[in-house]
Amino acid sequence: MSAEADVLIVGAGPTGLTLACDLLRRGVTCRIIDRSAGPQEGSRGFGVKPRTLAVFDALDIAGTVLDAARADGHLRVYLGTAPIHTGRREPTTPTVDTPYPDSVSLPQWRTEAILRARLAELGEKVRFGASLAGLDQDADGVTATIVADGEERTLRTAYLVGCDGGGSTVRKLLGIGFPGRTEEDTRALLADVEVRGLEPRDAVHLWLGERRMMAVRPWPGAVTSQVVVSIAPGQAVEPSVEELTRLVAEHSGRDDIRLGTPAWLSVWRYNLRLADRYRAGRAFLAGDAAHGHSPFGAYGMNTGVQDAYNLGWKLALAVQGRAAPGLLDTYEAERRPAGKAALDASDRGLSSAVTPPRVLRPVLRLVIGALLSRMRSDGRDDHPTYHDGPLSVQAIRRGRVRAGDPAPDGVLTTPRGDRIHLYDLYRAPGFTALSFEERRVRVETAGGATPDTYDDPDGAARGAFGVRPGTTVLIRPDGYIGLVARTSGPERAAYLNRVLAR
Numbered sequence: 001m002s003a004e005a006d007v008l009i010v011g012a013g014p015t016g017l018t019l020a021c022d023l024l025r026r027g028v029t030c031r032i033i034d035r036s037a038g039p040q041e042g043s044r045g046f047g048v049k050p051r052t053l054a055v056f057d058a059l060d061i062a063g064t065v066l067d068a069a070r071a072d073g074h075l076r077v078y079l080g081t082a083p084i085h086t087g088r089r090e091p092t093t094p095t096v097d098t099p100y101p102d103s104v105s106l107p108q109w110r111t112e113a114i115l116r117a118r119l120a121e122l123g124e125k126v127r128f129g130a131s132l133a134g135l136d137q138d139a140d141g142v143t144a145t146i147v148a149d150g151e152e153r154t155l156r157t158a159y160l161v162g163c164d165g166g167g168s169t170v171r172k173l174l175g176i177g178f179p180g181r182t183e184e185d186t187r188a189l190l191a192d193v194e195v196r197g198l199e200p201r202d203a204v205h206l207w208l209g210e211r212r213m214m215a216v217r218p219w220p221g222a223v224t225s226q227v228v229v230s231i232a233p234g235q236a237v238e239p240s241v242e243e244l245t246r247l248v249a250e251h252s253g254r255d256d257i258r259l260g261t262p263a264w265l266s267v268w269r270y271n272l273r274l275a276d277r278y279r280a281g282r283a284f285l286a287g288d289a290a291h292g293h294s295p296f297g298a299y300g301m302n303t304g305v306q307d308a309y310n311l312g313w314k315l316a317l318a319v320q321g322r323a324a325p326g327l328l329d330t331y332e333a334e335r336r337p338a339g340k341a342a343l344d345a346s347d348r349g350l351s352s353a354v355t356p357p358r359v360l361r362p363v364l365r366l367v368i369g370a371l372l373s374r375m376r377s378d379g380r381d382d383h384p385t386y387h388d389g390p391l392s393v394q395a396i397r398r399g400r401v402r403a404g405d406p407a408p409d410g411v412l413t414t415p416r417g418d419r420i421h422l423y424d425l426y427r428a429p430g431f432t433a434l435s436f437e438e439r440r441v442r443v444e445t446a447g448g449a450t451p452d453t454y455d456d457p458d459g460a461a462r463g464a465f466g467v468r469p470g471t472t473v474l475i476r477p478d479g480y481i482g483l484v485a486r487t488s489g490p491e492r493a494a495y496l497n498r499v500l501a502r
């Protein structure tokens, strides 16, 4: 049976959509199916982090996301029912080497809509109402059983990726364990709803208390807010507007906050789980299918997008027969530790918000400003690094960035005086080699024609990397630094031999 597409993606949330767009732009064919009848509703993953914006830049949608989103600069915090902090923080000014310095807020359904629009531009669409029911694999490919419109059919692909969320069918069919814990007593009622009577209207309102919390986050450009309110242990709660109204009054201690009719209501339970493996043969797990988080710290969607972008180029090389043996294994080697780190951080975030440390509570009013700014910078510094990963080789003393870090942006000048962004160079489907000289940079893209030499008149691009003249930096197709070595050394050829099929 010949393959009908190179890759089958199961699940069209942010992870599956990012992967589909990335594969298509790399010239790989894919199918993307989702068992729901249409797009998911609900604002859920609200925070879009800088590294995710860099991925969206590569997919050509960062501008659209930024135009639709809002920077969360205004925050009011309450301890119990009393306000203890109101602060407004100006957005960080983007610089040449850091074009996306801050996280922004955008309801997840909107982010997904932008990704689907990009998918359509790339010539694909989500097949909604199509559910994966079975899979078999052999040495050459995967045969998936898909149920759509009550009928069962098979689809043959070279690879399959389960981006099918926490209850992942793919994970279960592969028999991959998902150990961790579910806390039935740590629950929240979630709603997208108009909230009246809460000032300032454009602020995020956050109530902290003894084993309870509530957050109200206004959507950009709409009267709707996302409300997340914790439910007391053992309390029976139905997702209804009456219950939401009661909980909001209870947490805020106020009866003057008015709610509209929720556009979306759901009960969330705390799951903290990590898949034992991210790969079984030709099948992979990504996103919530591989890791379940607390919503604290905005790790879920962002980690899924990073999984997808880490996997995309590796799968593309494998499909094209250009991956060295073992390249696909580096997906789990790099992303499982990143998933574990995100899990731990979101767990810490949840416990300190739901139960602020007892010793801190009397002085919380005094330290809240510092605490929040620390949380903000931790949140901003979201990029997972692969310093100890199998694809990171730092052959010389490290500079400002090192192998395993995301490569910074920068601006070079063509001999004709045109400016060119490094991020635009990294968009090439292959590796990009930057060989730094005193005031010039030689740029080669794998498979590209002759190298181009650009001017780096004041040495700013070299400064962003913090390397000496005579250094070559090899950038992976996902924008991470793979190798830092002397330009004259043998390491570059050895590195590419290790990663690419000969």
Ligand SMILES: Cc1cc2nc3c(=O)[nH]c(=O)nc-3n(C[C@H](O)[C@H](O)[C@H](O)COP(=O)(O)OP(=O)(O)OC[C@H]3O[C@@H](n4cnc5c(N)ncnc54)[C@H](O)[C@@H]3O)c2cc1C
Pocket: 010, 011, 012, 013, 014, 015, 016, 033, 034, 035, 036, 040, 044, 045, 046, 047, 048, 108, 130, 131, 132, 133, 163, 164, 165, 166, 168, 169, 170, 190, 228, 268, 286, 287, 288, 289, 295, 297, 298, 299, 300, 301, 302, 303, 304
């Ligand atoms: C209140 C709340 C706030 C959050 N805030 C943030 C935040 O600020 N930032 C952040 O990064 N994350 C946040 N998250 C987490 C985020 O929503 C998830 O991590 C994210 O949706 C995961 O994306 P995904 O694509 O991996 O999976 P999902 O979005 O769960 O998508 C999986 C898809 O797979 C489909 N599917 C399932 N089974 C099958 C099957 N057998 N066949 C075909 N299709 C199937 C489903 O229909 C679904 O559309 C939040 C979550 C909640 C609940």
